[in-house]
Every structure is written in C-alpha cells, then in structure tokens.
Amino acid sequence: MAVPPGGGSGVPSLPPPCxxxxxxxxxxxxxxxxxxxxxxxxxxxxxxxxEVKSVQALQPASKCCKEPDPLIPTKHKKHRxxxxxxxxxxxxxxxxLSWICCCCHSQCSCQVKCPQCPRCSDCLKCPQCPRCxxxxxxxxxxxxxxxxxxxxxxxxxxxxxxxxxxxSCPRVKCGWPQCCCSCACPSLPxxxxxxxxxSWKCCSFRLPSCPDCSSCCRWGCSxxxxxxxxxxxxxxxxxxxxxxxxxxx
Amino acid sequence: MSVSExxxxxxxxxxxxxxxxxxxxxxRLLLLDTDVAGYAxxxxxxxxxxxxxxxxxxxxxxxxxxxxxxxxxxxxxxxxVSASQDGRLIVWxxxxxxxxxAIKLPCxxxxxxxxxxxxxxxxxxxxxxxxxxxxxxxxxxxxxNLPVAKMLSxxxxxxxxCQYVPDEDTHLITSSGDxxxxxxxxxxxxxxSVFGGEFQSGHTADVLSVSISGSNSRMFVSGSCDATARLxxxxxASRAVxxxxxxEGDVNxxxxxxxxxxxxxxxxxxxxxxxxxxxxxxxxxxxxxHGDNEVPTVTSIAFSISGRLLFAGYSNGDCYVWDTLLAKVxxxxxxxxxxxxxxxxxxxxxxxxSALCTGSWDTNLKIWAFGGHRRVI
Numbered sequence: 292m293a294v295p296p297g298g299g300s301g302v303p304s305l306p307p308p309c310x311x312x313x314x315x316x317x318x319x320x321x322x323x324x325x326x327x328x329x330x331x332x333x334x335x336x337x338x339x340x341x342e343v344k345s346v347q348a349l350q351p352a353s354k355c356c357k358e359p360d361p362l363i364p365t366k367h368k369k370h371r372x373x374x375x376x377x378x379x380x381x382x383x384x385x386x387x388l389s390w391i392c393c394c395c396h397s398q399c400s401c402q403v404k405c406p407q408c409p410r411c412s413d414c415l416k417c418p419q420c421p422r423c424x425x426x427x428x429x430x431x432x433x434x435x436x437x438x439x440x441x442x443x444x445x446x447x448x449x450x451x452x453x454x455x456x457x458x459s460c461p462r463v464k465c466g467w468p469q470c471c472c473s474c475a476c477p478s479l480p481x482x483x484x485x486x487x488x489x490s491w492k493c494c495s496f497r498l499p500s501c502p503d504c505s506s507c508c509r510w511g512c513s514x515x516x517x518x519x520x521x522x523x524x525x526x527x528x529x530x531x532x533x534x535x536x537x538x539x540x
Numbered sequence: 541m542s543v544s545e546x547x548x549x550x551x552x553x554x555x556x557x558x559x560x561x562x563x564x565x566x567x568r569l570l571l572l573d574t575d576v577a578g579y580a581x582x583x584x585x586x587x588x589x590x591x592x593x594x595x596x597x598x599x600x601x602x603x604x605x606x607x608x609x610x611x612x613x614x615x616x617x618x619x620x621v622s623a624s625q626d627g628r629l630i631v632w633x634x635x636x637x638x639x640x641x642a643i644k645l646p647c648x649x650x651x652x653x654x655x656x657x658x659x660x661x662x663x664x665x666x667x668x669x670x671x672x673x674x675x676x677x678x679x680x681x682x683x684x685n686l687p688v689a690k691m692l693s694x695x696x697x698x699x700x701x702c703q704y705v706p707d708e709d710t711h712l713i714t715s716s717g718d719x720x721x722x723x724x725x726x727x728x729x730x731x732x733s734v735f736g737g738e739f740q741s742g743h744t745a746d747v748l749s750v751s752i753s754g755s756n757s758r759m760f761v762s763g764s765c766d767a768t769a770r771l772x773x774x775x776x777a778s779r780a781v782x783x784x785x786x787x788e789g790d791v792n793x794x795x796x797x798x799x800x801x802x803x804x805x806x807x808x809x810x811x812x813x814x815x816x817x818x819x820x821x822x823x824x825x826x827x828x829x830h831g832d833n834e835v836p837t838v839t840s841i842a843f844s845i846s847g848r849l850l851f852a853g854y855s856n857g858d859c860y861v862w863d864t865l866l867a868k869v870x871x872x873x874x875x876x877x878x879x880x881x882x883x884x885x886x887x888x889x890x891x892x893x894s895a896l897c898t899g900s901w902d903t904n905l906k907i908w909a910f911g912g913h914r915r916v917i
Contacts, residue, residue, distance in 0.1 A: 325546045327739050332553035335741060338779060339560035346567045352821045353574040 565785060568820065576814065576824040577867035587863045588848065590871040595861070597878040598895075599637050599907035603630055608899035610652045611886045614659040618890060620897055621662045622905055623653035629664055631676065634890070634897065634907055643674055643686045652701045656709045661689065663712055665699025671714050673726055692724045694731050701749045706757045713760055713774075715747035721762050723774055733777040735762070736770075741779040743770060749793045755800030759817070763791030769805050771817050784815045786822045793840050798847045804864075806838030812852050814864065826850065826862050828869055840886045845893030853884030859898055873898070873908060880906060 541549075574582075606625030613620055618634045627648025631641035649667035656662065665671040671692040681687050697717030705711040705723075711732070715721045719742065721735040736742020745765035752760040759781075763769045767787045770780035789808030796803045797814070802823065806812045812826040830836070836856035843850055843864070850862040857880055859873035873879055882902035889896050895909040 322543055322546065325543065325550065326541075329546060329549050329553055331739055331741065332550065332557055334779075336553060336556050336560065338741065339557065339564065342782075343560060343564055343567065346564060346571070346820075349571055349819055349821075351571045351573045352819075352823065353579060355816060355819055355821060355823070 580865045587866040587868045588870050595908050597906050598909050601632050601905040604903045607901040609885050611899045612654045613888050613890050614655045615891045621653050621655050623650040654702045656704050657707050658709050663702050665702050667698045669695045671699050703752055713750050715750045717746040719743045735772050735777050751794045751796045753796045753800045761794045761803050763794040765790040782820050795841050804841050806841045808837045810835035842887050842889045853887045855883045859884050
C-alpha cells in the first residue's frame with residue numbers, strides 16, 4: 292500500500308534493500324590446478340636437464356651412419372607363393388582374370404572361395420559369395436536386363452541370378468525351360484553356379500562379359516529408401532546404386 | 541603459497557623449459573654433421589632406378605561410397621580392411637579383389653581401422669571416441685550387420701589411429717584427440733596404461749598416429765599436432781622415453797623402420813623425416829621442392845621390407861617412392877596410369893612386402909606390385 296509522501300499514518304518505512312556481496316570462497320580448485328601445472332613444468336625441467344647431459348655424451352650423426360648399413364635388401368622367404376602371384380599378376384597384359392583360380396591347387400583358404408573355382412565345394416556366406424557372380428558359366432538372362440528381382444529359390448544361399456522369368460534354357464529338351472537353377476541334377480552342388488559340373492547340358496552356359504552392371508546384379512536392394520530394386524554389386528563394375536546406402540556384394 | 545606467487549612460479553618454470561629446449565635443439569644441430577644421403581653419397585652409393593612398368597596398379601578395389609580414410613593388411617592371407625566416410629569397414633581379399641565383409645558401423649565417422657594379428661578381428665575408431673572391435677567369424681544379426689564384439693571406451697577425444705600389438709590379439713594401442721595414447725586390454729575392455737594426458741608428461745596437442753615396433757613390441761612411437769613425435773615404453777607410462785623435434789607442422793603419420801631402431805614421420809610441413817630412436821638424431825629429411833605456393837602435406841607413409849624404399853602419400857594425390865638412402869624420389873605412383881584421382885589418405889605394405897595398397901578420397905583402394913623381374917626388396 293503506497294504511502295503518500297509527507298503524509299503517513301506513523302508506520303515506519305523499511306530501509307532500502309542492500310544485498311550483501313557473496314562471501315569469498317577460497318579458490319582451492321584453481322590453486323590446486325595451478326600447483327599441478329607448476330609441478331608438471333618442474334618435472335619437465337628435470338627431464339630436459341637429463342637430456343641435455345645425455346646429448347653431451349652423444350656421437351655425431353656421421354658416426355651413427357658408419358654402423359652396418361641396415362638399408363641392405365634382405366631376402367625374405369615367407370609367403371613366396373603370394374609374392375610370385377603378385378608379380379605374375381602384374382605381368383599380365385590384361386587384368387581380366389576371370390579364368391584364374393588363385394588357390395585351386397590347395398584348399399581354399401579365403402573365407403569366400405575362389406571366384407571361379409568350381410572345385411570349391413562349400414559356398415559360405417552366400418550374400419558375399421563372389422563365385423556365383425563371376426562364375427564364367429553362370430547364364431546371363433537374354434531377356435531380362437535385371438536379375439536382381441529374382442525370387443527363385445535355387446537352393447543356394449547365394450542370391451545369384453536364378454530368376455525364373457529371367458532366363459530360359461535354350462535347350463528346350465532339358466526340361467527346364469525357365470530356370471536352370473531348378474536343376475535337379477543329383478550331382479549338383481548347392482550353389483547353382485556350379486551347374487557347370489551338372490550333367491544337364493543345359494546348365495553349361497557361359498557368362499559373357501558384363502556390359503552393364505544391372506545385368507549382373509544379383510540382389511534386390513532391401514533398402515526401404517531405394518526407389519528401385521537395383522544395387523551396385525559388381526566388384527569391377529563402375530555403376531553405382533542410386534542410393535548410397537545400398538551397398539551389397 | 542598465494543595465487544600470485546603460483547603464477548610467478550609458472551612463468552619462471554615455463555621460461556626455463558623453453559630455454560632448455562632451445563639449448564637441446566642447438567646441441568643436436570651441432571651433432572648433425574651429415575645425414576644419411578650425404579654419407580651414402582660419400583660412400584659412392586647409387587640411387588635405385590625404376591622403369592615405367594616396374595610398379596604397376598594391378599587391382600582397383602571399388603565398393604566404398606565415401607572417402608577412404610584408413611586401411612590395414614592382415615599379417616597373412618592377403619586380406620585388407622578399409623574404413624571409409626560411408627560409415628563402413630570393408631574386408632577385401634586382395635588377391636581376388638572380392639569383398640568378404642561389409643561392416644556397417646554404429647558411428648559413421650570412422651578414422652582408423654586395423655586387423656588383429658590372427659586376422660579374426662578388426663578394430664576401428666573415430667569421432668565417437670570409442671574403439672570398436674568386430675569378430676569377423678561372428679554370425680550376423682537379423683539386419684545383416686556384424687555385431688560389435690567389444691567397445692573400448694575411455695578416450696575423451698576422437699580416436700585417430702589404432703594398432704594391435706604384434707602377435708597379441710588381446711592388446712592394442714590407440715591414439716586420440718585428447719592428447720593421449722592408450723594401451724587396451726581387449727578381453728576386459730579396460731585401459732592398461734595411459735600415455736600422456738592433462739597432468740602427465742606427454743603430447744601437448746592431438747595425437748594423430750601410432751606405430752609399434754616390430755622388433756620390440758614394448759616400444760611405440762606417436763605423432764602429434766604439437767609437431768613432435770614421441771617414443772614410449774609401454775612399461776613406463778609416466779613420460780615419453782624421448783621427444784623428437786624437427787617438424788614444422790602436425791605430424792600426421794609415423795611408422796617404424798623395419799630394423800626397429802629408426803622410424804619415419806610424415807607431416808603437414810610436406811616433409812618426411814627419419815629419426816634414430818637410440819640417439820634421437822634426425823637422420824634425414826625427405827622433401828621435394830614444389831613450384832606451387834601450396835606444399836602438399838604428407839598423409840601416410842610405409843617402408844619396404846628392407847627399408848630401402850619409403851612410400852609416402854600426399855594430399856595432392858601424389859605417392860612418392862623415396863630412396864631412403866639417397867633421399868631421392870625414384871617414382872611417383874600418382875603420375876602412373878590408372879592412379880588415384882584424389883588425395884592419398886592411407887597406404888600400407890602387404891606382410892610379404894610384395895604389394896602396396898593405397899587408399900584415397902576418390903573412394904577407391906589400389907594395389908600396386910612389381911610388374912617386372914626386379915627382385916622384391
């Protein structure tokens with residue numbers, strides 16, 4: 292309730308507010324940090340003084356160079372096989388090496404077997420199985436440019452080109468007009484890229500060189516953002532998927 | 541002691557440190573009466589010569605959709621792991637160029653990757669400040685991704701580099717933007733030792749690279765934005781064994797020389813340098829004069845098996861092959877046919893020394909090997 296100036300009812304007025312300054316707390320944290328930094332510097336001084344003494348006893352660089360020359364080629368006997376492979380590889384005029392099996396003379400050591408080795412019997416981790424993709428015998432669909440929307444279950448873990456509607460066996464008599472992946476040959480290994488070993492003649496197709504990535508794309512893109520079921524797969528193909536998040540092998 | 545007295549002591553100590561460093565620098569300069577190239581020339585050594593077909597690109601590994609930042613070879617079986625801005629690690633069979641794994645990372649900002657000595661695991665790290673370990677033999681999750689086997693948390697800054705201790709799948713060393721290096725026990729996920737740090741004697745800026753000696757796995761070197769390289773003994777985390785000065789910019793990469801008594805560095809100042817760990821001497825500077833104003837920075841280095849060749853990747857896409865003895869560039873992979881179209885960000889030599897892999901911001905990796913009949917050195 293306002294009190295008119297000069298007038299009043301005799302109520303004493305309160306003194307104006309006068310807040311106190313906050314008390315001065317000791318800056319222990321800052322001081323301790325400062326002391327730690329000083330101790331660190333003094334320790335560094337000790338290290339540097341030691342180093343100055345040790346440098347005085349050092350020989351000049353020319354004496355160090357007179358030591359037995361370490362830059363002398365040494366013979367290395369390890370990994371000769373891969374060493375020879377690299378050298379041979381670079382001597383080839385053409386790096387289209389689809390017919391090379393790097394280790395068909397011995398048990399395949401890589402987790403995914405040799406891309407063209409038909410003798411490797413286990414198809415492991417099929418989504419990354421390169422063998423089905425680069426197998427020279429894999430048929431290429433003459434009609435359908437894309438095999439990636441294939442739903443054929445060829446029994447192989449690899450989602451390789453086995454679309455029922457994608458390719459047709461040119462040999463009508465083989466009885467498998469649409470999908471050679473359905474080959475029931477008892478000797479057929481699980482991966483249909485090994486149809487080359489199948490006794491069904493219709494299965495021995497050769498894969499021509501891929502002129503277009505999309506014709507050898509094996510997997511449909513499961514990325515929900517990808518507008519098209521098309522992915523970049525070919526290891527040596529330069530075409531890219533429309534969506535950078537789609538990265539399959 | 542009052543705060544003002546403390547400040548005075550700090551100033552005096554800083555001045556003493558700077559004076560001592562200057563004295564050390566001058567004493568070392570006096571001891572550098574020659575360098576490796578000068579001595580080699582005086583001994584009549586001749587430089588190596590490379591023909592145009594001696595080193596060729598025999599494989600281009602395509603698959604990343606972002607800049608490649610790091611790569612590492614296995615110690616056997618010729619596999620490579622690469623890390624990219626696309627947030628993936630890819631494991632390649634280098635001989636066949638097939639991809640065996642594509643690992644989508646929990647944090648896309650990866651900066652480094654490494655293969656374990658056994659080849660069964662890969663480690664990576666980046667801006668998430670965590671080093672993640674993946675077991676390549678683990679079954680994938682429902683979404684097809686490989687699960688993280690272990691996360692090594694503790695750094696207070698980005699993980700710039702990681703390397704497994706030779707022959708030990710359970711220990712690795714990381715370098716970080718928090719100015720420290722850490723030795724980890726992967727089985728427990730805990731830090732065994734921390735090298736440097738706020739109140740330890742160590743680097744005074746981000747650490748960018750580490751290299752563990754192949755001949756003595758207790759010794760490793762680190763390179764930092766403080767323009768120094770430091771030699772550490774894993775048994776003594778409190779201080780570096782020696783600090784190596786000379787560079788005038790960030791030391792981006794360090795690599796031990798094959799004999800374990802020397803190491804090389806690459807820096808923002810455009811030079812590579814060779815240091816002796818026993819004496820601390822700077823043995824050689826590797827620098828090629830450029831006509832341009834801008835000097836390309838050195839991003840990555842590797843030595844050949846004998847050490848006679850030093851491979852150095854640069855920010856302008858060049859990849860020089862230096863004769864380390866005579867400090868001459870004998871070949872520039874960046875000028876060869878089929879070379880990278882962007883900065884070389886990483887490179888590494890295969891375990892048998894017969895092939896070099898380079899990674900680039902052009903998203904590719906390339907494998908270079910000797911095409912002629914030259915004896916591999």
